[in-house]
Amino acid sequence: MHALDVLGDPVRRRLLELLAAGETPAGDLGRVIQHEFGITQPAVSQHLRVLRESGFATVRPDGTRRLYALDPAPLAAADAWFAEFRRFWQPKLDALGTELARGRRERRLAEAADTSEENDDKE
Template sequence: MHALDVLGDPVRRRLLELLADGERSAGDLGEIVQLEFGISQPAVSQHLRVLRESGFATARPEGTRRLYAIDPAQLEAADSWFDPFRRMWQPKLDALATELARGRRARRPAAHPPDRREPAGDDSDSSSNDDDEEN
C-alpha cells in the first residue's frame, strides 16, 4: 500500500496525530477515535494494524496492553514523495515568512519604545539635589 493511500484515510491520520505526542496505548487511541468517528473498537484495531503493517507505527506489548508509537521512516518516505512538488509552493511559503518577519519588525518599535535615558554627564537630577541641600 502506498504511503499516501495509508495517509488518505482520516481515521489513520487522526491516529498518527495522536501518536505525534508520544507513545499511547491501543485502548487510549481506541477511546478517542471511537468517540470522534463513531466507529467500533474492531474498526480502530484494523486501522492500527494497517499503520503497523505499512510501517507508520510500531507496537510493543506491555503487560496486557499494546503501546503504539510513530515510526518516522515511512513519514519521511511520504514526505520525500512531495519533493518534486515543493518547488511550486516553497517560494510562496518563503515569501510569506519574509512578510511575517517584516510585520513583526514593524510592530516591534510600537510595542517596545526605544530606551530614552538621559545622556551621560547630564547632572539635572544632581543639581536639583544641590539646591535642596542649600535651603
C-alpha cells in the same frame, strides 16, 4: 500499500498525530478516535492494523496493554515523494514567512515608539 494511501485517510492521519507525541496504549488511541470520529473500537483496530502492516506504527505488548509507537521511516518516504513538488509551494511559504516577520518587526517598533512616548509624557 503506498504511503500516501495510508496518509489519505483522516482517521489514520489523526492516529499518527497522536503517536507523534510518543508511545501510546491502544485503548487511549481508541478512546480519542472513537470520540472524535464516532467509529467503533473494531474500526479503530483496523486502522491501527493498517498502520502496523504498512510500517507507520510499531506495537509492543506491556502486560495486557498494547503500546503503539510511530515509525518515522515511511513518513520519510512520503516526504521524499513530495520533494519534487515542493517547488510549487515553498516560495509562497517563504514569502509568507517574510511578511509575518515584517509584521512582527513593525509591531515591535510601534510598541517601542508608544513606550517611548509614554516615558516622555511622564517626564
